[in-house]
Amino acid sequence: MNAKQDIHLAIVGCGRIGTLRGRLAAMHPAVRSIVVMDTDAAAADKLARTIGASFCTTELAAAISRPEINAIIVSSSEHEHTTPVIAALRRQVPVLVEKPIALTVADADLMLRTVQELGGNLRVGYSRRYKTRYLLAKEQLRQGRLGTITGACARLYNSRAQCLAMLGRNPHATPVVDALTYYVDLMGWLLEGNPVTEVFARGQKGVIQAAGYDTDDVTWAVLTCRDGAVVNLGVSYALPEKWPSVGHAARVELLGTDGVLLINDDHTDQIMHTNAGFPHVYLPGQKVETVFLESSTSGDWALGDFLGPLADETRAWLDELATGKPCNLATPQDARNTLAVTLAIEESARTGRVVDVCRAD
Numbered sequence: 001m002n003a004k005q006d007i008h009l010a011i012v013g014c015g016r017i018g019t020l021r022g023r024l025a026a027m028h029p030a031v032r033s034i035v036v037m038d039t040d041a042a043a044a045d046k047l048a049r050t051i052g053a054s055f056c057t058t059e060l061a062a063a064i065s066r067p068e069i070n071a072i073i074v075s076s077s078e079h080e081h082t083t084p085v086i087a088a089l090r091r092q093v094p095v096l097v098e099k100p101i102a103l104t105v106a107d108a109d110l111m112l113r114t115v116q117e118l119g120g121n122l123r124v125g126y127s128r129r130y131k132t133r134y135l136l137a138k139e140q141l142r143q144g145r146l147g148t149i150t151g152a153c154a155r156l157y158n159s160r161a162q163c164l165a166m167l168g169r170n171p172h173a174t175p176v177v178d179a180l181t182y183y184v185d186l187m188g189w190l191l192e193g194n195p196v197t198e199v200f201a202r203g204q205k206g207v208i209q210a211a212g213y214d215t216d217d218v219t220w221a222v223l224t225c226r227d228g229a230v231v232n233l234g235v236s237y238a239l240p241e242k243w244p245s246v247g248h249a250a251r252v253e254l255l256g257t258d259g260v261l262l263i264n265d266d267h268t269d270q271i272m273h274t275n276a277g278f279p280h281v282y283l284p285g286q287k288v289e290t291v292f293l294e295s296s297t298s299g300d301w302a303l304g305d306f307l308g309p310l311a312d313e314t315r316a317w318l319d320e321l322a323t324g325k326p327c328n329l330a331t332p333q334d335a336r337n338t339l340a341v342t343l344a345i346e347e348s349a350r351t352g353r354v355v356d357v358c359r360a361d
């Protein structure tokens with residue numbers, strides 16, 4: 001890649017994903033310097049040392065007001081996106097924020113209004129858009145090979161250990177709002193121009209409730225799109241702790257008037273068993289003996305490089321800033337509407353009623 005513009009990046013939030021973004025950015029040819037910020041000094045310091053950051057702080061303003069900064073990544077916890085995103089947008093530089101954009105529609109709308117008022121550039125990291133099999137699906141739809149989509153489904157499984165880690169960060173970061181959200185975004189992207197208008201869902205409680213959270217073990221939803229297409233989405237983050245997938249295990253199906261596309265994303269095609277234990281990328285301290293390789297949601301380290309959706313997504317965003325080559329990341333409108341659908345699924349499962357989805361266009 002021939003970089004046209006040098007990037008001086010600030011990373012806000014130096015946890016798991018901020019660290020990954022920081023390490024990936026440090027390898028990008030256009031990135032000249034990186035400033036790191038986290039309210040937890042130890043987390044900021046650790047990432048600063050790992051990537052040789054030029055500045056490290058616990059103060060948001062001290063990081064983003066530095067004159068050289070011309071791009072900001074917000075990788076703080078789900079409920080801590082709004083304040084840094086709005087401050088970053090006011091700094092008038094491109095901003096990448098992790099999914100979900102927020103945990104309430106009011107916060108998402110505040111960000112959207114700020115983008116609109118300032119003409120800001122905000123993108124949201126829904127890394128399924130950078131998984132090869134889903135990019136290929138998008139291409140088939142663009143080429144019209146499936147005809148008109150009449151129905152679709154996606155179901156997502158993961159272990160209860162991952163669910164408890166998410167809920168421990170914030171009890172509102174539920175499997176629907178924090179994980180099924182990827183597949184709501186994916187369907188919105190694949191079925192572009194045919195948004196979800198109505199949601200019906202049911203759920204059942206079990207082990208997650210027994211662990212102290214008012215959250216379903218299983219949620220199944222039927223979504224109706226504007227033209228009447230029906231989409232079935234389901235999630236269970238309550239599989240046994242040592243379930244061999246160390247991230248999303250999914251299946252996605254698209255049904256059209258001229259074709260059908262079935263995507264097995266369970267990763268059962270590469271199975272390893274090791275007495276040494278395979279480290280869980282997301283859960284430090286947890287090891288599984290049987291593992292579905294390539295099932296880590298963000299990707300995997302191999303031979304000193306990081307391979308997978310989060311790597312390709314981070315590079316694509318940085319490439320756009322450096323060279324102008326357009327990236328595929330979700331817009332704030334996409335992310336706000338995705339959040340509204342996930343909250344509608346939870347409301348429907350809770351009340352038993354059909355819920356209309358209120359969109360922002």
Ligand SMILES: NC(=O)c1ccc[n+]([C@@H]2O[C@H](COP(=O)([O-])OP(=O)(O)OC[C@H]3O[C@@H](n4cnc5c(N)ncnc54)[C@H](O)[C@@H]3O)[C@@H](O)[C@H]2O)c1
Pocket residue numbers: 012013014015016017018037038039040043075076077078080084098099100125126127169178297298310
């Ligand atoms: N795209 C993906 O593959 C993927 C995967 C996992 C998580 N995520 C998303 O990434 C985000 C972070 O998740 P994580 O797993 O890295 O969480 P984490 O808990 O590992 O890290 C979050 C970090 O944010 C810091 N933080 C909290 N409030 C802050 C604030 N106001 N300012 C600055 N720093 C603050 C915390 O101290 C912590 O270091 C979430 O939105 C999550 O949903 C994305």
